[in-house]
Amino acid sequence: MEDIKKTAILIPCYNESKTIEKVIKDHQAVMPHAEIYVYDNNSSDGTDEIARNAGAIVRYEYRQGKGNVVRSMFRDIDADCYIMTDGDDTYPAEFALELEKQIYSERADMVIGDRLSSTYFTENKRPFHNIGNVLVRKLINVLFKAEVKDIMTGSRGFTKAFVKSFPVTSKGFEIETEMTIFALDNNFKIVEVPIDYRDRPEGSESKLNTYTDGYKVLRTIGTLFRDTKPYLFFSIISLMLLLIGGAFFVPILINYFETGTVAKYPTLIVITAMWIIAIISFFSGVILQVLKKQHRHNFERYLNMLNEIWRKEG
The missing domain is CATH 3.90.550.10 (Spore Coat Polysaccharide Biosynthesis Protein SpsA; Chain A)
Known part of the structure; x- marks a missing residue:
């Protein structure tokens, strides 16, 4: 039937x-x-x-x-x-x-x-x-x-x-x-x-x-x-932070080569903090991508289990 x-x-x-x-x-x-x-x-x-x-x-x-x-x-x-x-x-x-x-x-x-x-x-x-x-x-x-x-x-x-x-x-x-x-x-x-x-x-x-x-x-x-897509998402954030920090760091570096002194210490501290956050963000993306891949494997197993249950029932 x-x-x-x-x-x-x-x-x-x-x-x-x-x-x-x-x-x-x-x-x-x-x-x-x-x-x-x-x-x-x-x-x-x-x-x-x-x-x-x-x-x-x-x-x-x-x-x-x-x-x-x-x-x-x-x-x-x-x-x-x-x-x-x-x-x-x-x-x-x-x-x-x-x-x-x-x-x-x-x-x-x-x-x-x-x-x-x-x-x-x-x-x-x-x-x-x-x-x-x-x-x-x-x-x-x-x-x-x-x-x-x-x-x-x-x-x-x-x-x-x-x-x-x-x-x-x-x-x-x-x-x-x-x-x-x-x-x-x-x-x-x-x-x-x-x-x-x-x-x-x-x-x-x-x-x-x-x-x-x-x-x-x-x-x-x-x-x-x-x-x-955590790796791509957090990589984009990291890149943006690095570029913004770099834009503020270049004038400080040029001034150092010209005068031999470091100006704008507060700005330099903020730039350093941004680059640290960028590094943390990047590696967060790496870790989350690994977890996402594991979740994907578990999801495929779940789908296979569902299909097997329905096959036996039907």
């Missing part, structure tokens, strides 16, 4: 009463075999009741923030394929089938619904969001030597191994960035599928704040860069 695969559609929601019914109905029509989960995040407009009446399984996450919702979804739901979408009707449901196909064909551990290669820049009416998406994409691709086209899309597909091994630490909208960096750092298979994007319908407002959430995303990138 052939195993029946279970697909779960995950929809995090916060005040999406104007669009959630359509999102659910569209996915039911395209993927009648899938279970649809709506996680309500303290909505005050009846989103949960509308979703329940539309046929979705409704659950609640009372800690505010999309990252908190995704954490609960990934912990609670057991499936073979996970399709995540937004409740604002910006991602057409028919593209979910292609995400599912990539997962079940074992071509990807995470499938990214790539908006930026299709209609995003013409449909999205928020220019700073467009600039932010491009900036984050270029920054991550440079830091991680990748070629990901859409870092912050909310349309994604995942395998069970990815979902159950992903340690969610973000609380808000920076969760998509964290997912992408986690996949890149741990060598998960990533496939991007171009999808259409349509702007929110009239009366539906975005919960994303361009400036505060943009700052959180950039902070997350910096933190994850430090944690995933």
Whole structure:
């Protein structure tokens, strides 16, 4: 008897009463075999009741923030394929089938619904969001030597191994960035599928704040860069400290050759302290890189253990 695969559609929601019914109905029509989960995040407009009446399984996450919702979804739901979408009707449901196909064909551990290669820049009416998406994409691709086209899309597909091994630490909208960096750092298979994007319908407002959430995303990138590439991160800090110290030291050295005396002793003391910190920073990076490599080995063993358990169960 052939195993029946279970697909779960995950929809995090916060005040999406104007669009959630359509999102659910569209996915039911395209993927009648899938279970649809709506996680309500303290909505005050009846989103949960509308979703329940539309046929979705409704659950609640009372800690505010999309990252908190995704954490609960990934912990609670057991499936073979996970399709995540937004409740604002910006991602057409028919593209979910292609995400599912990539997962079940074992071509990807995470499938990214790539908006930026299709209609995003013409449909999205928020220019700073467009600039932010491009900036984050270029920054991550440079830091991680990748070629990901859409870092912050909310349309994604995942395998069970990815979902159950992903340690969610973000609380808000920076969760998509964290997912992408986690996949890149741990060598998960990533496939991007171009999808259409349509702007929110009239009366539906975005919960994303361009400036505060943009700052959180950039902070997350910096933190994850430090944690995933400590040798490079601390080497850059060391180099900057050495160069700054050198810029102040050269005039003192020139003055010494000209006069035979050392001027600006306080500056010299500060320069010495900076160079000591630079050396400490460099060797901290070396030590942390060794620990990171050991963590990577342990993570691979953990994935192998999970796969072996699921193979025996299935």
